[in-house]
Amino acid sequence: xxxxxxxxxxxxxxxxxxxxxxxxxxxxxxxxxxxxxxxxxxxxxxxxxxxxxxxxxxxxxxxxxxxxxxxxxxxxxxxxxxxxxxxxxxxxxxxxxxxxxxxxxxxxxxx
Numbered sequence: 560x561x562x563x564x565x566x567x568x569x570x571x572x573x574x575x576x577x578x579x580x581x582x583x584x585x586x587x588x589x590x591x592x593x594x595x596x597x598x599x600x601x602x603x604x605x606x607x608x609x610x611x612x613x614x615x616x617x618x619x620x621x622x623x624x625x626x627x628x629x630x631x632x633x634x635x636x637x638x639x640x641x642x643x644x645x646x647x648x649x650x651x652x653x654x655x656x657x658x659x660x661x662x663x664x665x666x667x668x669x670x
Contacts, residue, residue, distance in 0.1 A: 575624030
């Protein structure tokens with residue numbers, strides 16, 4: 560595959576993801592999925608920071624990239640939470656149907 564230079568947009572997006580993962584790691588010690596550990600994360604953060612700044616990214620753009628990464632992460636968490644709630648509601652409906660089938664009153668049965 561031929562070499563394709565990284566664009567400023569790609570560098571900023573990758574920097575934002577690495578910065579967010581680094582922020583979470585330093586806040587609570589959590590290593591995000593996809594990172595092998597603190598050394599990998601530190602190296603990636605430094606590399607993407609260097610790439611972004613070499614491509615002319617300003618401090619404001621770097622900060623915005625982190626904000627975008629946070630917003631995307633929050634959207635993913637909300638989506639996962641909504642999916643879990645929908646699955647829980649579906650399970651509850653099925654359980655209610657099963658409970659209704661088990662606990663029927665023979666005097667009310669139509670037969």
